[in-house]
Amino acid sequence: MSKNLIYSRTAIVAMLCLACWPVARWYVARASDGSDEPWGLAALAAALLFAPRTGWTEPLARGRLWLLCGLVAIYAASFVFVPPLGHALLFVTAIGIAVGRRGFPLAWWSLLVLSLPIIASLQFYLGYPLRLATTALCVPLLRLGGLHVTSEGTALHWAAETVIVDAPCSGIHMLWTGLFLAATLACWQRLDSHAAFRLLRRASFAVFVANVLRATALFCIESKVWPSPSWAHEGVGLVLFGVAALAIYAASISSTQPTAQEPVTP
Known part of the structure; x- marks a missing residue:
């Protein structure tokens, strides 16, 4: 041999x-x-x-x-x-x-990491901190809408209503899906490690913002500020994740565009 x-x-x-x-x-x-x-x-x-x-x-x-x-x-x-x-x-x-x-x-290594059974572990270690951050950021957004909302831990209080930002609202599942999409796009477009890291970072930010907006909208739905049909709870999450997915796709496209310092060679 x-x-x-x-x-x-x-x-x-x-x-x-x-x-x-x-x-x-x-x-x-x-x-x-x-x-x-x-x-x-x-x-x-x-x-x-x-x-x-x-x-x-x-x-x-x-x-x-x-x-x-x-x-x-x-x-x-x-x-x-x-x-x-x-x-x-x-x-x-x-x-x-x-x-x-x-x-x-x-990018390929990220897919291997995401293939591991990590969602439960992420929920255990990151779920509560993400819920705290989401709750804290919901308060100024709701106050911009004229609602005098206060927060206590992961609870949002307004008038006689209390809405809990529970485990599903931590955004762990949305984060996993967003990172999976970003890693897949990075592999598809053959991005190098620097571009792939930049895309994964942008994907994480886009998903976090989408989750904060989702929690803000769900507060308005659950507290009856916005009269909504029964499917609105799931619909809001799908729409906002769709927006985040489009942002991730746009970021992946921009990652493949040459810059002024990196001209295209024929």
Whole structure:
């Protein structure tokens, strides 16, 4: 067996999968126990779709091999006290380093991260802070509309009405979907890591703004300030996410446009 074949991307990825097989076992268990939404399967399918088609027999650069050795060492040393999600993040990072040909494939790696069962964890760690921020930003928007609203934690008070910004209003699901859309567009348009990071950042901001506007509108609906049909609650969320999705798409298009410092070469 030639040395090039041993150090090829195919061999390295196979060895990583063998070394980190507990991640696959945990992934299957989490995907089938109902503790998290199976949305990650869509991101996994997208990652497989956009996986490189060439270069698998090329040998990996020495610097990347040393970096992978370091990640595997961290994986092994932290196996007992780091939760499985942490090991899964190390694994997909190692896969990204092994597969990437020109720099780190941030957009493709983002799809791998989103393929993990992370929504429940995001809701646990980020849900309440996002709800607090959303509640705080709803107050000035509602006061601009003439409503003297006060906030207490994640509760909005007005007159005799109290509306709670609950877990679904944290925007975690909307954030996951927005990042999935951005990562998919970045892979489709073959954005480099800098452009992909910029797009993911803009997508996060667009989704957060859309969620604040959604919570503001839902307060008006729930407190009967706006007489609305029964489907308005879901309709507002769909419309505002649609606006955020259009903003993400527009940002992805602008990311592919050449700047004055980067002229198009014929």
